[in-house]
Structures are given as C-alpha cells and as structure tokens.
Amino acid sequence: MKVKVQSFDAKAKPSDVELNDEVFGVEPRADILHRVVTWQLEKRRATARPTRERADVARTGKKFGKQKGGGTARHGNRRGPTFIGGGKAHGARLRDFNPSLNKKVRVMGLKMALSAKAQAGTLIVMDSLSVAEGKTKSLVASLATMGWGKTALVIDGTSVEQSFRHASGNIHGVNVLPAIGANVYDILKHDTLVLTRAGLEQLEARFNG
Template sequence: MKVNVQTLDAQAAGELELNDDVFGLEPRADILHRVVTWQLEKRRGTARGTRERSDVARTGKKFGRQKGGGTARHGDRRAPIFIGGGKAHGARVRDFNPSLNKKVRALGLKMALSSKVKAGTLTIIDSLDVAEGKTKALVANLAKLNLTKVLFIDGDAVNISFAKASANIIGVDLLPAVGANVYDILKADSLVLTRAAVEKLEARFNG
C-alpha cells in the first residue's frame, strides 16, 4: 500500500510503499493479548524466597521439659520466634518467565503495526531533525501534526536533536527500530515512523 510521507513540520515529502505482509494484516485480539501478556510478565523480577522452618539448619531436639521448667513448651529451635529460626509466612519463589514462540511474537508486532494503519493513526515522517534541538520548536511541530500521546520510532539509532527536544514533553516516547514492541505501540494513541524505521522493520521480518 502507498502512504504519504510528511516532514516534521507537516509538509508533504512524497510517498512510500509499505509492505502488506507487515502493515496490511488483519489484527487479532487473541494474538495481541498473548504477546502483551508475555511482554509484561517478562518485566517482572523473580522474588527471592525466604527460608522457612523446614529450610533452616537448627536443632530439632526438644530443649526443655514439657512442664515444670517455668518457660514455654518449645519443641525445637527452628521456630520463627527464635533468632536463626525459619521465617513465618515468608516470600515464595515465583517464576514470571513465560515462553512464547518467536513466530507468535513476530506476528504480534506485525499486527500491532497493522492496527495503527487500520485505525488511521500511523504517520510516516521523512526525518526527525529538530532545529537546534529546541523543545519549543518540536511542540509547534506536534501541534501542526495534531499529535499528543505518540510513539516515535527511528532507524538504527534515535535522532539526537529529537531526543533532546522531546525529553521534557509528556506523552512523547522515542525508540530505535530495534526497540519496537507491541505494548508500547498499542499504548500510544498515534504511531510515527521514519523512512529509516520502515526499512528496518520490513528488513527485520524479511530477514
């Protein structure tokens, strides 16, 4: 499919042919849900488990008489009330490291890109050069493009002037093409790709 390309100040900059195998798929909610769930669970760190009564190395011998000793009737030193004893109701080790096939992950990213095309919220920009890296200039450009909560994806590396100008703007995120992911794409109201980003993403799937 052909799409119009703009400059950052909303001027026409020609056309670009998008690969239908990457940007023309019909999005499926089940695939997108699987990939987003996998991505968010991968972020979670595994909790360090604590040692409970059965895990500590202390004597299990009853160290006092049951009656007549004037103290409580303890059975062993592994009890949680003693220093060095096991932790009561401690943290358990839980593994948040699910697996998902690479084909499903790739399909999810294609569908996320396609969903932005279908919704009409994908914009192709010639380049992300901002004059002198000024935030004020970028704010004016975003107003011309009618963009608020937006994700920008660049090529091999992010544009330095754009990164500097957008650092303090709430709702504007910037990623290199290698960092493109389903969660961030779906979370943003609008998606902006540079020509370099389109080339990198299409090469990523065709490679």
Template structure:
C-alpha cells in the same frame, strides 16, 4: 500501499521523496484480536518481577536439638531454634517465589507485531523523513507536535538508534516515548494513539521480517 512522508513539524515534502511504499506483508496484514491478545499477555507476564522469597522454618540453619528440659524449667517446651518465635528463626507463612514467564512461538510474536503495525497503518501512522532538530529543545519540539496535530500518546520509532537531540527534547514531553526500531513491540504500539516512524525505521522493520 503508499503513504505520504512529512517533516516532524507536519510540513509536506514535495517530489519523489514525499511518498513511501509500505510493504503490504508488514503493514497490510489484517489484525486479529486473539493474536494481539496473546502477544500482549506474553509481554506483560514476562515483565513481572518475582518477589524475593522469605526463608521459612525448613530453610534456616538453626539447631533442631531440644535445648531445655521438658519439665521443671519454668518455660515453654521448645525443641527447635528454627521456630518462627525465635530471632533468626524461619518466617511463618512467608512469601513464596513465583515464576510468571511464559513462552510464545516466534512466528506468533512476529505475526503480532505485523498486525500491530498494520492496525496503526489503517489509522494513527505517520511517516517522517528524520528526527533531526535544528534546535533540540523541549519547547520547540512541543511546537512541532502541536503544528503536526499529534495528540494523545505518541510513540516515535527511529532506525538503528534514536537521534540524541530528539531523545533529549522528547524526554520531558508527557505521553511521548521514543524507541529504536529493534525495540518495536506490540504492547507499546497499541498503547499509543499515534505511531511515528522515520523512513529508516520503516526500512529496518521491513528488513526484520524479510530476513
């Protein structure tokens, strides 16, 4: 499938370099909601951090020896310094450590990424020649985006590494995120209205699935 290549400011490129052929095995897969849901759920669950567990009564190193007489002391009859009422004792009903990590087959993860890219290829994909900016300033880049018609949340994916000037200029633009090709993932792609790929990013993503 052929797609027009443009400049970052939306200007068209003439000649042979103005078109790029996208691999249909990567950008032409029919999306399935169940596969995308599984991959997104796996991503979000693995992002969750575990709460630091508290030490309960059985976890503290305090004496269990009865430290006072059963009667005659004028106090309550305690038998363990690890009780929650004492300083240094274990916490009653404390937070427990919970693990949220899930496993997902590599083939399903790869298929999910292909489907996410394919869904954007149908609507919301823009291919640019590079992210080089003559003047790497936020105001200038904002003008380029407005001229190109990028609205809403925009995800920009570059090749091996994101262009430094572009990354700094995009850092203060609300709703704009940048990633190298290695960081492309289903959740971020689906969570943005527009996906901008450089020609290097396209080559990297296609090579990633073609071994």
C-alpha cells in the same frame, strides 16, 4: 497501502511511501495481541526471592527444656519462627516469572500491532526527525499542526536522531525508540505511531530477513 510522508520542514516537497502489505496489511487478532502483551509484561517481573521456613532451617530438633517446672514455654525445637535464626512463618515462596512464547507468535503479534495502527489511520511516516537547534519550543509548535494526538511513539532507525531526542525529552506523551526496540505493548499503548523512513525500512527488513 500508500501513506503520505510528513516533514518538520514546511518547504519539503510532498511525497508518499508504499507500505509492505505483508507487514502493515495483516488482519489484527485480539487473542494474538493479548498473548504477546501478557508475555511482555510477565517478562518484566523479577524472580521473587524466597525466605526460609521452619522446614528449611538446619537447627536442632531436640527439646531444650523440661515439659514442666522450667518456667518457660514448652518448645519442641529451635526451628520455630519465635526464635532468632528460626524459619519465617508464612514466608515468601520462590516464583520464577519466565514465560515462553513461540517466536512465530511474537512476530505475528508485532505485524498485527503495526497493521492495526496503519488501518486505524494513526500511523505517521516522517521524512526526518531533525529539529532546528534541538529546541523543545520549535518541536511543540510543529506538533501542534501535525495531529500526533495525546501520546505518540516515535520509532527511528538504528538510533534516534539526536536533536529530536533532546527536543522531545521534556514533552509529556512523546516517547522515542530505535527500530530494534519496537514492541507490541508500546505500539498499542500510544495513540499514534510515528515512523521515520529509516525506521520503516529497518522494520520491513527485520521481517523479510
């Protein structure tokens, strides 16, 4: 599959880039994408801290007063939630959100997410992300003519180009990632996926390696 390479430089010569069909030509499957996205979101959740209920508190179980005539309630032990230091009633339970997913499925899901964008025509390849003087105004003017949609995920090479990072910092809907951070959830969440040549090469090398 060939994709036209775009550039912020109006004087740049037009060119095309050939996408690897093993990465960008995979038929997307909703079940695989759903499994990977669910796994990603569950991995974000922190372990819930448990509280000690009355069975977990080490306090005396001796009846501390007479059944009658003491003028107080007839408590059987000090572990009850009504006492300071007692167990909590209906406290939070330990829940560990640490799901696992086969690496082969995760790789397949990322390929399918990339392929879905390529097949839908919402994949853009940029020659470079360099923005004149790192100005937001210059970048906004360029984006108005490039059809990036309301939200765009920009994936660069080893690190995101500094001038683009500065210029896009105040633009709502434009998010940036290095190639190592590419993931299914962010790719599917945005209207448009934008890859630089460096980011494209690293993604393809990531799967081929």
